[in-house]
Amino acid sequence: MWCRMAKNLLHELGVGYDYVDVDTLPADEKEEVKKVIKRWNPGGSYPTIVINEKECVSGFDETEIREKIK
C-alpha cells in the first residue's frame, strides 16, 4: 500500500521511473534484487526509491520524496 502511494506520488510529480515489485519475482531474482536494495537501504524496507543513482528514500515519506526530487 505504501508502495502504491509512492508510485502515485511519482506519477503526480510527473517524474519518470522504473519499478520492480520484489514480491512477484522468482526466488533467485528476488535474492539479487534484495542485495541491490540493501546497498541503498540497509534496512531493506519497502518502498526503496533510488533517485538518479545518487540518493535514496527508504520507505514512503512524502516530504522527503518531494524534497529529493526537486
Added chain:
Amino acid sequence: MSDSPARPEVTRVETERIFKKLDREAESAGYHLNPNREFTLGLIEGMLVNELRYGYWACPCRLASGNKAEDLDIICPCDYRDPDLAQHGTCYCALYVSQDIVDGRRKPARIPERRQAERRSGPSAAPADAASPANSASPNDAAAGAASAAPSAASAAPNLSGLSYPLWRCRVCGYLCARDGPPEVCPICRAKKDRFERFL
C-alpha cells in the same frame, strides 16, 4: 521477468468482508483499524493476496519468505504491533492505529522496522521454538529456572515452581493464561495458537 508469478486476484467483496470482521474484532478488544478506509482495504487486499500465495496473512508491507516458521512473527497481527502502537501510534504497515490517530490528533507516518532490530538483539526471535521462553534451554527447565532465581525475592513472592498449570503468553498482545496448553485463538487479539509461548 516474463515468468514472474502472477499476482493472485482477490475480490472486493471478500476484502470488504474481512475488513468488517477485523474491524469488529479490533474494536471489541480495544484496537482500531486505520480510519482511512481505502488505505485499510488496500492493506487487507495485500494480506489476502499473501494468504493465496503463502497460506497465511503475511504483513502486506514486508517481504515474506514463504516459510511459515520463519515468517511467524510477521503474520498479522505481528509480534511488533503492540510496541509499535505504543511508541509510534501505528503498527508497521499502519493497518492498526492508536486512538490519537483515530481522533485526528496525530497523523500516521513512516516508522522504523522493529523486526530486524529485535532479531539482531535477542534469541527470542526463533519462532519455531515458540513454546520455549527466551533464554531458557527448554520448556521443562522453565520452572526450575524460576525457582533457582527466586531466593532473592521477598518471602511474600508466590512459589512459581509450585504452579498447578503452566502459564502461556500470547506473543502478539501479551495475554496470559494458566492451562494445559494455549487456546486455539487468543481471546484478546485473535492470534492463533502457534503465536503463544510458554511463559512459566
